[in-house]
Amino acid sequence: MLKVVNCWQAVASRQRDNEIAIHGGRAAGLGVCRPTNHLLRRSVHLIAAGAHKEVASAPKGSYMGLGRHAVEAILREHQFRPIRNDVVIIGRQTVYFGVDELVQLLTEFGIDPHDVNFSDIELDHETVDRLPGFRECSLVSDKGLFRLLGCGSVRALDHSAYEGAEIIHDLRHLLPRQLHGIADFIVDGSTLDNIFTPETTLRNYCDLLRPGGRLIAINAFSTHDTPYVIMPPLWYVDYFVVNRFVDCKVYVIIYIDGRDNVFYVDLDFLQRARREMGRFRSPHHMVTLVFAEKGQNSTTHLLPNQQDYRSSEEWEVFCRNLSGIQKSQRPHLVRSHCTQIVVDVIGGHRFVDNDFVAH
Numbered sequence: 001m002l003k004v005v006n007c008w009q010a011v012a013s014r015q016r017d018n019e020i021a022i023h024g025g026r027a028a029g030l031g032v033c034r035p036t037n038h039l040l041r042r043s044v045h046l047i048a049a050g051a052h053k054e055v056a057s058a059p060k061g062s063y064m065g066l067g068r069h070a071v072e073a074i075l076r077e078h079q080f081r082p083i084r085n086d087v088v089i090i091g092r093q094t095v096y097f098g099v100d101e102l103v104q105l106l107t108e109f110g111i112d113p114h115d116v117n118f119s120d121i122e123l124d125h126e127t128v129d130r131l132p133g134f135r136e137c138s139l140v141s142d143k144g145l146f147r148l149l150g151c152g153s154v155r156a157l158d159h160s161a162y163e164g165a166e167i168i169h170d171l172r173h174l175l176p177r178q179l180h181g182i183a184d185f186i187v188d189g190s191t192l193d194n195i196f197t198p199e200t201t202l203r204n205y206c207d208l209l210r211p212g213g214r215l216i217a218i219n220a221f222s223t224h225d226t227p228y229v230i231m232p233p234l235w236y237v238d239y240f241v242v243n244r245f246v247d248c249k250v251y252v253i254i255y256i257d258g259r260d261n262v263f264y265v266d267l268d269f270l271q272r273a274r275r276e277m278g279r280f281r282s283p284h285h286m287v288t289l290v291f292a293e294k295g296q297n298s299t300t301h302l303l304p305n306q307q308d309y310r311s312s313e314e315w316e317v318f319c320r321n322l323s324g325i326q327k328s329q330r331p332h333l334v335r336s337h338c339t340q341i342v343v344d345v346i347g348g349h350r351f352v353d354n355d356f357v358a359h
Contacts, residue, residue, distance in 0.1 A: 065094035065131070066142070066189055069253055069260075069289060070218050071102075073333040074187070075109045076356070077214065077291065078149050080330055086153045088183040088208055090171075090191045092163040093142040093156075094127040094134075102140050106148070122147065126163045142187075151185070157208075171201045175208065183208045188217035190287075193227035199303065202239060206292075206300040216333075217290045221252060224285040233265045233280055236290045238304035241321045246295035247328040252349065255285040259338045262352040269348040271322055274315055275307050278346030289334050332356040 066074075077083065097105065099121055106112075122144035130139075143154040158165035167182075169175060172195055186205050192198045205215055217236075220227035233250045240248035250265040263280065270277045280286075305314060335356045345351070350358040 065096050065127075066145075066187070067096055068337075069262075069334055070187070070189060070216065071095065071097065071105065071145070072109075072335070073216055073289060073291065074145070074149075075105065075111060076331070076333045077216070078111065079109055083146065083149050083151055083185050083214075085151065085184040086182060087146045087151045087155070087185045087187070088167065089142050089154065089156045090186065090188040090205075091156060091158050092127050092165065093187065093189050094124060094130050095140050095142055095145050096131070096134060097140055097145075098138055099123075099140055102145070102148070111149070128163060146185075169204075171195055171204050172197045174200060175204050180207050181210045184210055184213045186213070186215045186217075188215070188219070190219050192217060192231060193219040193225075193229055196228060198229050198231055199239075202236075203300045206243070206245075206294060206298070209294045211294055211296045211298070213294045215290070215292045215294075217288075219288055219290075221286040221288045222282075222284070231288070233288055234270075234277065234307065236288065236292075237265055237267070237270070238307075238318075240292045241318055241325065242302045242304040243299045244295060244321050244324070245292050245298050246324060247291070247293040247330055248325050249291040249330070249333060251289045251334040251352070252280050253287050253289060253334065254282055254342055255287075256341060259341060260336060261338070261340060261342045262334050262336045263342075263345060263349040264332060264334075264352050264358050266348050266350050266358075267322060267326055271319055271326065273348060274319070275310070276347075277307060278348040280346060280349050282342065284342070291330075291333055293330075332358060 074083070095102075122141045124139045124141040124144070126141065140148075142156070146154045155166040156164065157167040157169060157171075159170045160168060167179070169179060171191065186208060188205065192201055195201050205217070209215065220230055221232070223230070233252055236250050237248060248267075252263045252265070254261045254263070265280075304318075305311075310318065332352050333356075335352050335354055337354060340351045340353075340359075342351075352358050
């Protein structure tokens with residue numbers, strides 16, 4: 001077995017005073033020369049390997065990465081329907097797990113790691129910006145993570161060949177035809193919130209997908225970081241509903257003093273309440289984690305009206321499309337790592353506990 005540093009313990013041994021939570025952050029596909037990192041600053045919060053494990057507190061900075069919520073969502077989806085074939089990552093991602101930690105998480109999620117040759121697991125030698133305390137750790141690479149799941153092709157898309165990206169495109173502009181339908185699974189670790197044209201970028205993600213392809217995107221939902229744009233949860237829901245995607249799940253993750261609560265946008269409530277659907281708000285640090293699955297009859301070009309300005313005819317089409325998504329049997333992909341501490345929640349949002357059960 002490959003001998004690696006237990007990164008969480010190594011960091012914790014240096015600073016035991018704070019817990020942090022990281023959603024991952026990534027500015028990729030931007031049509032500008034990559035500036036010095038202080039121009040793309042964001043606060044990145046990292047969920048440690050255990051729900052209560054203490055690790056070093058993260059300063060503000062431009063860091064890329066997949067933390068616990070994102071990795072758990074990927075593994076949870078793999079449990080439901082295996083991730084295979086072609087994966088496209090929006091910018092190279094630092095995966096904040098060493099080999100031992102990742103194998104432990106795989107086992108927790110019922111994914112058998114016993115046939116893995118640990119010496120063949122690809123380690124991260126490409127990503128540049130890491131959280132302080134992790135720069136000397138042996139971390140699994142983004143390619144290594146997906147190849148552990150049996151994916152054959154794992155490529156990164158960026159606006160340049162930065163950190164070895166294989167697909168070069170400025171996501172502010174529509175994809176060329178040759179890039180349509182090249183992906184079965186896409187991960188965005190915080191790019192939408194760094195681009196001036198998020199609707200074009202989201203459409204590009206969906207054009208990259210083949211029918212049956214899936215997207216996981218995690219982006220800022222508060223100004224605690226330095227997002228260029230902020231998209232509310234219903235912005236995502238509306239796009240995937242009007243374009244007839246077969247599934248869509250949107251979660252709000254709230255970080256408070258090293259703890260996190262996760263809330264799910266209740267599509268059943270939206271179907272009933274329509275225009276009266278509540279908007280989630282909180283003074284705390286928030287991100288959204290979005291899942292969507294493209295169907296055979298899905299489109300990508302339709303743009304929704306906001307619920308307040310939707311006509312009766314538009315509501316009829318919207319609710320008909322929404323009813324198709326409501327039939328999905330997919331379990332929840334994201335969970336809280338502590339008991340519910342946020343209680344003043346507007347209607348239409350359900351707390352997801354540590355067992356992935358919504359209340």
